[in-house]
Amino acid sequence: MLSSSSHVCVRPGRLSDAKALADVFEQSWRHAYVGIVPPLQLDSLILRRGRRWWSSAIRSGDMILVLEVSGKICGYASCGPARQRSRYQGEIYEIYLAPDHQGLGFGELLFEACRNELDRRRLNGLIVWALADNDTANAFYWRRGGRPVGEMVERMGSADLAKVAFGWP
Secondary structure, three states: EEOOOOOOOEOOOOHHHHHHHHHHHHHHHHHEEEEEEEHHHHHHHHHHHHHHHHHHHHHOOOOEEEEEEOOEEEEEEEEEEEOOOOOOOOEEEEEHHHHHHHHOOHHHHHHHHHHHHHHHHHHOOOOEEOOOOOHHHHHHHHOOOOOOEEEEEEEEEOOOEEHHHHEEE
């Protein structure tokens, strides 16, 4: 167990978590990205990240951390080596919480669990990418001490979506 209290724990994902992770993914993405990501692309992404996708990701050994609150999976994070060469060796790929568990400090638990995992792997420096229009995520990373270190544009359907990279040395 990476982090826990009497009713809250952050732990590595298990195959039995796949359905709950798919549900959290759908809830959190619909909450975060309606009005930002074009509807057809959002629906397509959610459809692709079902139980089978999550089972495959867990089987592959990807570092997926699960937030459990009173026995229920309410969020997850994934992390590992940075996908792009830079001075940042570690990357948090995703942190998502079910909407009813946002703003309660659980995101910070997942963030710190990722940092601990990256430190354990001796990956120096941390980078996280967020959509520029996702004010909630940007504010979260800013409060955690991250500062903008890069920008890019990703095409999703008919939309060009700006992304911001937050870095920690």
